[in-house]
Amino acid sequence: MTGFSKRIFRLLAGAVLLVSMSAQQASASIHEGGDAASGEKLFKANCASCHKITEEVLAAPGLKGIDQRWAGKDALLVKWIQGPQAAAATGDPYVKGLVDKYVSQFGWMAAQAVNEAEIKDIMAYVKSGGSQGGAGDAAAANALNEKCPKIEDKIIEEFSDENDSSSLIWMIIVGVILAIIGASAANIAKSLKQAVHERDGLAPVEDKTYWQSAKAWMWKHRGYVGVAGVILVMYLVVIGYGKLNRIGVNQGYMPDQPIWFSHNIHACQNEIDCQYCHSSAAKSKHAGIPSVNVCMNCHKGIKKGTISGEKEIAKIYAAIGFDPATGQYKENYQQQPIQWNKVHNLPDHVNFNHSLHVTGAKLDCKQCHGPVQTYSVGRLAPIEEINAQEDVTGLIKLSKPTLTMGWCIECHNKAQIDLASSDYYVEMHKRFESSAVGKRTLKDIMEDGEVTVKEMGGWECGKCHY
């Protein structure tokens, strides 16, 4: 009711405005004199799903320059907006051109419930070109950054244009050159000494090998060498112990990826659920890396990234064959796979099933994957970060490193099963009740009042290794 009366009011206001306008100006165009502020609201509510006010083609042509394209056809434009099919029926050549060009691509525009005065406001907004990224945008960006703190951010490093992957090679080259120079200098010194000895008629220089002279030097400075040796041995023991403990432990692994995808922006700032992209986690063994068409569900419209601009998103377009300028897929395009690097590697001979844990056990993704929304590219979350999470209900805190067998079985020992969650347990309960042995087993399991995964066979070798 209120909406209707508001519309009546707006209509009246528009009519009054029109009358007053036409009193001043004999031929008032629909492209002049509208209220851009109210037009912005109307545009966002009615048009922004498909149109932009720039030249950019979104799911419909951009509206910039609409006043020139529709010049002198105000009534037709209103008719077109309120009902495109009716406007097309008039047979106007420009409208026919629009229909031929765009309807096959994007379909018919839906008839919009806006009146002439409202269209006038919208046109004023289109003409104004919108706000050009003022203080409001910066404040919004700050608010987003505050909402979504980052723990691990590889992206910043990538875009600082520093590439230190070759530093080791350079160090080796410099080392070799220095060694050659040192060796030749030692040879020259030796020859000179020899020459001096020959001139002065002294005994010839003792022909010591490098090793012998090094030994002599070390004996002379045995204090220093001894201390250095002790430190070196201690270092090797400590580091070696640490490294041995990390065999098969991949915690903190965050490999470079072909696209600098940010989980922080997608999962935290834009609040996209994990399973929107990794949709097979609920259905199959693998959580799955989304195919490019899933990226395109948003990036058909979002062509510029927050951090990397157009550079990284262009890689998606190159993979699937999409032309961002026209908003169309290229025909007969040889699509290219994006070769992501797998982060979570389990050893062979162990079977892990995502759907069993996501759909069956109803675990939160963060229970195993940690605060992924604070990372950029995929990373194997260390156990400390997983335990530190506060936003996960019923988080089971574990002590062993992530993705090791100790970690798996520690959780299987702690995690409790909701017996009502599955028909399987209901059925098993019935069968246990039906025999004396079953009743005894049931009593053993239920003794402490809780049923863990271990008690359901979660520690049997064959549960995971088969």
Add this chain to the structure above:
Amino acid sequence: MNRPLIKITGVLSLVLAITSCRVDPNSAGYEYMPDMYRSPALEAYVDYGSNKHMDWTLSQKADAGVTMKLSRKPAPGTVPFMETEMKRAEKLTTAGAGFMIYPYTLKNTPEDYERAAIEVKSPLLSNQTNIEKGAALYQKMCAHCHGKEGKGDGAISASGKIVAPDYPGKLKDLSEGKMYHSITYGKGLMGSHASQLTKLERWQVIEYVKCLQKGVSAPTFDKNGMVVLAAATEAPAEETTAKP
């Protein structure tokens, strides 16, 4: 003698300490018996040797025998095998679970979009199971654009990057057939979600969206488990008062 010793100890310890702190996120760490990790058995998404090949071009990879094909669309015409799922879904439907595997015959054209409004009807009951499943799927698959309660105010829409229409307002009268057509093929800026949602799941989402269209984000159910929409009970009441 003592002072230089302290110095050399300090310098050496410092150098070793600094070098030992370096952590390379590109390294997965050490492996004992790598054949356990990189077995001949093919595993999904494993590019044996990972980063080494990263900067290679596709032809280089082909030459080296690295022929992994990742992140592609499902093969066209793929029919899912879902016998168990179909048996389970029988209870939820009005006319059998065959729709879960039968192909959707309408094409992705403006004409077929209009046809969908008339020809395509939901095969599901508007009951609690379907709507609750649909609501959960809606929060995963739709809420970031269309909003948690369908008001077009999801995080992406709020930022203005993509502006999704709202269900109680702009899409109030959208028919279920058009919804199904849109989820299957995409509409406007929205892409096809057919690879993420099965046919059953698409209809379950639509059952929930039908509640959102009435402005009900937490629907209630009667004793048979069928949805009770406040707007649906109001409508006949208005009719009866209008008639005399």
